[in-house]
Amino acid sequence: MSKKKWSGLLAGAVFALACSSAPAAEKLTILWAQWDPANYLQELVKDYEKQTGVTVKVETTPWPDFQTKAFREFAAKGDAYDLVVGDSQWLGAGSTGGHYVELTDFFKKHGVDKSMAPATVEGYAEYPKGSKHYWAVPLEGDATGWSYRKDWFDDPKEKAAFKKKYGYDLGVPKTWAHMRDIAEFFHRPSEKRYGIAIYTDNSYDALVMGYENVLFGYGGDLGDYKTYKVKGIIDSKTAVDALKFYKELYKYTPPGWGKVFFLEDNQAITEGLASMSMNFFAFFPALTNPATNKNAKVTGYFANPEGPTGKRFAALGGQGISIIKYSKKQDQAMKFLEWFIKDDVQQKWAELGGYTCSAKVLQSENFRKATPYNQAFYETMFMVKDFWAVPEYAELLDSMNKRLHPFIVGNKGSAEEALAGVANDWDKTFRKAGLLK
Amino acid sequence: MLARLDPGSASARRGLSDIAIRNLFIIPTIVFLIVFNIFPLIYSLGYSFTDFRASGSAPANFIGLQNYRELLADEYIWNNFTITAKYVLVSVGGQVLVGFGVALLLNRKIPAKGLVTTLLLLPMMMSMAVVGLFWQLLYSPSWGIINYVLGLEDFGWLSNADVALYAVALTDIWMWSPFVMLLSLAGLSAIPQHLYEAAAIDRATRWYTFTRITLPLVTPLLLIAIIFRTMEAFKTFDLAFIMTSMESTELIAIRLYKMAFQEWQTGKSCAMAYVVLIMVLAITNIYVKYLNQAKAR
Numbered sequence: 229m230s231k232k233k234w235s236g237l238l239a240g241a242v243f244a245l246a247c248s249s250a251p252a253a254e255k256l257t258i259l260w261a262q263w264d265p266a267n268y269l270q271e272l273v274k275d276y277e278k279q280t281g282v283t284v285k286v287e288t289t290p291w292p293d294f295q296t297k298a299f300r301e302f303a304a305k306g307d308a309y310d311l312v313v314g315d316s317q318w319l320g321a322g323s324t325g326g327h328y329v330e331l332t333d334f335f336k337k338h339g340v341d342k343s344m345a346p347a348t349v350e351g352y353a354e355y356p357k358g359s360k361h362y363w364a365v366p367l368e369g370d371a372t373g374w375s376y377r378k379d380w381f382d383d384p385k386e387k388a389a390f391k392k393k394y395g396y397d398l399g400v401p402k403t404w405a406h407m408r409d410i411a412e413f414f415h416r417p418s419e420k421r422y423g424i425a426i427y428t429d430n431s432y433d434a435l436v437m438g439y440e441n442v443l444f445g446y447g448g449d450l451g452d453y454k455t456y457k458v459k460g461i462i463d464s465k466t467a468v469d470a471l472k473f474y475k476e477l478y479k480y481t482p483p484g485w486g487k488v489f490f491l492e493d494n495q496a497i498t499e500g501l502a503s504m505s506m507n508f509f510a511f512f513p514a515l516t517n518p519a520t521n522k523n524a525k526v527t528g529y530f531a532n533p534e535g536p537t538g539k540r541f542a543a544l545g546g547q548g549i550s551i552i553k554y555s556k557k558q559d560q561a562m563k564f565l566e567w568f569i570k571d572d573v574q575q576k577w578a579e580l581g582g583y584t585c586s587a588k589v590l591q592s593e594n595f596r597k598a599t600p601y602n603q604a605f606y607e608t609m610f611m612v613k614d615f616w617a618v619p620e621y622a623e624l625l626d627s628m629n630k631r632l633h634p635f636i637v638g639n640k641g642s643a644e645e646a647l648a649g650v651a652n653d654w655d656k657t658f659r660k661a662g663l664l665k
Numbered sequence: 666m667l668a669r670l671d672p673g674s675a676s677a678r679r680g681l682s683d684i685a686i687r688n689l690f691i692i693p694t695i696v697f698l699i700v701f702n703i704f705p706l707i708y709s710l711g712y713s714f715t716d717f718r719a720s721g722s723a724p725a726n727f728i729g730l731q732n733y734r735e736l737l738a739d740e741y742i743w744n745n746f747t748i749t750a751k752y753v754l755v756s757v758g759g760q761v762l763v764g765f766g767v768a769l770l771l772n773r774k775i776p777a778k779g780l781v782t783t784l785l786l787l788p789m790m791m792s793m794a795v796v797g798l799f800w801q802l803l804y805s806p807s808w809g810i811i812n813y814v815l816g817l818e819d820f821g822w823l824s825n826a827d828v829a830l831y832a833v834a835l836t837d838i839w840m841w842s843p844f845v846m847l848l849s850l851a852g853l854s855a856i857p858q859h860l861y862e863a864a865a866i867d868r869a870t871r872w873y874t875f876t877r878i879t880l881p882l883v884t885p886l887l888l889i890a891i892i893f894r895t896m897e898a899f900k901t902f903d904l905a906f907i908m909t910s911m912e913s914t915e916l917i918a919i920r921l922y923k924m925a926f927q928e929w930q931t932g933k934s935c936a937m938a939y940v941v942l943i944m945v946l947a948i949t950n951i952y953v954k955y956l957n958q959a960k961a962r
Contacts, residue, residue, distance in 0.1 A: 429910070483807065485821075
């Protein structure tokens with residue numbers, strides 16, 4: 229190679245090096261699950277980019293792999309992501325594992341605990357419960373609610389037949405007992421019409437969330453959240469009655485409903501299979517769209533009904549956004565959160581389709597009338613309760629799935645045996661973790 | 666002893682000895698094996714005696730054999746092993762019956778034999794995830810073709826706790842019978858024709874010919890197929906994980922995955938991986954023993 233060529237190559241290399249050492253534009257990366265709200269967030273952060281010049285990328289991963297991917301990254305202490313929109317149950321593992329940056333001072337400084345709906349602060353941000361230590365900013369509020377076929381409910385013939393059979397008017401169920409009656413009434417396998425669609429998938433938290441709706445409504449509980457005592461609570465008579473009730477609802481589901489989650493429960497409405505369908509509110513936008521739901525115009529929405537004691541609760545879904553301890557851009561991430569909690573940003577977040585947790589926006593007339601399901605969502609967000617958020621939550625979920633699924637779907641054993649098993653398993657787990665003395 | 670280089674060869678001209686060439690090929694492989702196989706194997710053995718959780722920040726504490734004790738006393742784990750054993754028996758048994766049966770049918774003069782054999786091999790060339798999703802649709806109670814053909818209107822193959830495992834095993838049989846067929850066909854076509862001619866002269870019955878000539882001579886290859894399929898079936902994860910998540914289909918590999926990557930019980934899952942490894946090695950050794958006996962015959 230000639231001397232001239234060598235000099236040319238050297239000059240090129242120096243130029244390339246000079247270019248690479250020029251300051252790169254700042255960029256934040258948020259990890260979230262692959263679903264519509266993540267797309268809304270990507271849309272929202274364009275405003276942040278315009279205002280600050282900082283690019284924000286929302287990286288998504290499919291739901292079944294989300295938890296594994298996030299914790300794999302935490303275990304490796306990787307800095308690929310600066311923020312994570314983590315499930316409410318992750319708070320314990322994220323905080324005690326040292327993966328999340330504590331945001332207690334941030335909360336105090338900006339009054340986040342007051343500006344967000346109280347249940348969302350407790351569910352998505354605080355760990356341990358009642359400690360006033362915060363690890364996430366409530367981002368996507370969510371809980372379970374119901375969609376239903378208004379046209380079936382409003383049909384005069386159906387109304388008359390229902391009144392004749394049950395002695396009261398057919399309408400949106402006010403109690404779980406009403407819901408059972410309606411499910412039974414519309415359950416007509418010979419017409420390919422079924423009563424109800426509920427969660428039965430036992431691979432993560434679907435079945436457990438479904439059961440929690442009834443359990444809490446019946447006045448039962450998972451355990452004592454302060455002492456971690458579970459025996460006598462999760463296997464109480466109330467809990468047993470609630471489980472028997474959930475199994476009864478399963479009788480009125482479409483065929484092959486033994487392992488279903490949000491996709492199938494939405495299909496129950498879009499395909500005209502069921503009269504009512506349980507789902508997280510975050511999945512309802514697809515039902516209002518005539519392109520994805522041919523029954524969109526005749527689909528209505530309601531919040532969980534009351535249990536026998538008059539109590540009304542819903543299983544909490546949704547997520548908060550946390551700063552990852554291993555991020556090298558924690559200051560920039562903190563600035564992003566400051567921007568995100570502003571009232572106008574929360575308003576825009578809600579307009580885009582995100583479920584804001586801002587109390588002010590939630591209570592506004594505009595928000596409650598913006599979609600056919602926002603009123604139900606608003607009611608629900610003030611009656612939510614969550615599963616355990618301890619680092620061992622995955623073991624607790626797994627054990628509950630193992631005990632409840634064979635009873636509800638497989639018709640094996642009794643409700644008493646299933647819940648006694650859960651109580652024993654959880655007792656062992658809490659003792660091993662040193663939480664229960 | 667290594668052969669000397671031909672002085673005129675290119676290697677000799679560049680000054681590379683036989684030993685240098687050998688090292689050039691072998692050392693990278695050995696280094697790769699040590700770094701990616703042996704080292705993690707030993708490292709995870711160490712973890713199996715600790716309470717380490719990769720998701721937490723607490724250091725690993727030595728707890729002796731506690732993980733192994735807990736695992737062996739856990740009724741769920743034994744249930745997972747029982748489910749896995751059932752799955753292996755049904756799946757591998759089915760594959761051997763179907764695969765060997767099809768090989769016997771193909772081991773004769775039939776038109777377009779090459780094309781038929783190639784088409785029969787297609788299932789095993791597909792990805793497990795694709796096969797799982799595809800069969801999930803076939804089994805669907807609402808729109809699956811299986812219920813339509815069998816006239817079972819609402820039967821939930823994958824949601825029925827008593828049937829789901831066998832439904833997954835059936836999918837595995839569909840996918841991997843061609844593998845057994847391929848090895849059996851190789852064994853069958855290697856049997857010398859004169860043995861059959863001699864048997865025909867002696868007026869041996871078809872059954873006698875099959876049990877005294879065909880089966881003994883094809884057994885070594887059939888056993889190799891069984892060894893491979895048993896090891897794979899014992900480790901099955903993707904097919905069962907994709908198709909259903911019933912408790913009755915929770916194979917040992919799925920339990921291991923949940924323990925390691927959903928519950929993040931890293932130490933305990935390492936211990937469980939060792940228990941599984943020992944079991945697979947034990948089963949494989951039994952087969953190898955039979956294989957050697959078959960070869961000696």
